[in-house]
Amino acid sequence: MRERIVTPGKVSEEEEIYIASLRPQRLAEYIGQRNLTEKLSVSIKAALQRGEPHEHVLLYGPPGLGKTTLAHILAHEMGTRLVVSSGPTLQRTGDLMGILTNLEQGDVLLIDEIHRLAAAVEEFIYPAMEDFKVDFVVDKGAFARVINVPLKKFTLVGATTRAGLISAPLRDRFGIIHHLDFYPAEELARIVKRSAGILEVGIAEEAAAEIARRSRGTPRVANRLLRRVRDYAQVKGQDQIDIAAVQDALELEGVDSVGLDALDRRLIKMMVDFYDGGPVGIESIAATLNEESDTLEEMVEPYLLKIGFLKRTSKGRLVGEPALRHLGFKLKGGRQQEFL
Ligand SMILES: Nc1ncnc2c1ncn2[C@@H]1O[C@H](COP(=O)(O)OP(=O)(O)O)[C@@H](O)[C@H]1O
Ligand SMILES: [Mg+2]
DSSP states (O other), X not given: OOOOTXXXXXXXXXXXXXXXXXXXXXXXXXXXXXXXXXXXHHHHHHHHHHTOOOOOEEEESSTTSSHHHHHHHHHHHHTOXXXXXXXXXOOSHHHHHHHHHTOOTTOEEEEETGGGOOHHHHHHHHHHHHHSEEEEEESOGGGOEEEEEEOOOOEEEEEESOGGGSOHHHHTTOSEEEEOOOOOHXXXXXXXXXXXXXXXXXXXXXXHHHHXXXXXXXXXXXXXXXXXXXXXXXXXXXXXXXXXXXXXXXXXXXXXXXXXXXXXXXXXXHHHHHHTTOOBOHHHHHHHHTOOHHHIIIIIHHHHHHTTSEEEXXXXXXXXXXXXXXXXXXXXXXXXXXXX
């Protein structure tokens, strides 16, 4: 998929540096997700009081909502190190073995996209999580022996966009399991103002609110839009970002008043024109748009479902009435009746 400004996922290393510079370091700086931060502030205090590592944490939810940020914060609050790895890079048990044996007492190990761990690696991780040991098989055939390697007590943070793909045995080994949901606009506006403060650029209240409304409930998108708007305002010689700068800059980017971009509009228009608004399977949508169905499911669809622009049914996806209203589309066939 070509680069989209509203994609909630990672786009480039260069952008990662910008994103990392805006990452809150402490729990108190983490905006929103109150259920989770309250739970964590108790569990962190309790672990510190006992002088033990924090329990394992599984975070799931769409990309860009602050899972990696929380892993950083957890390590910071516990006064330990964060080691980052990811499911797709851990394909052999040896890869994980190397990481685990190098962990210090209390270190936080983040495994991003943990749903993509190879099956053998996943089984290898169970005793590591439960008893802080690994059973390593050396030699083959008749000479095969299992060596029991003790580990330092560490904290595993698993992050995933696809909770449904995590096996029950893995899930059960986490002490805290939390689903991160999209952020309300009011919280995103606070995130935008905080980021503007770090970037040392002034922003009007309603300009922050406007960026928030176009950020698809996603802090990563909010920070990315802020960057484009800041550049725009700077080039125009404005020392403060006002709402006109937001509107003009984001119009240039093709991001509309609710955060839809060209791909979203193309997707909905295609469903209306070719399938009378659905139901249509995600594979057919992907084929017609020439996109990967996984990308659509992870990066495009979640927010459209959240705001009712798409609906998921057993027969496939349906265009929702708010999408037709927002885009001024009409269905030709029978389904239009449902909306009258
Ligand atoms: N609750 C929050 N408060 C402030 N900034 C946040 C929050 N959640 C995420 N961010 C910002 O959004 C960006 C993306 O967050 P990240 O942790 O990388 O998301 P994820 O790992 O879920 O994809 C980071 O720049 C981070 O600073
Ligand atoms: Mg992440």
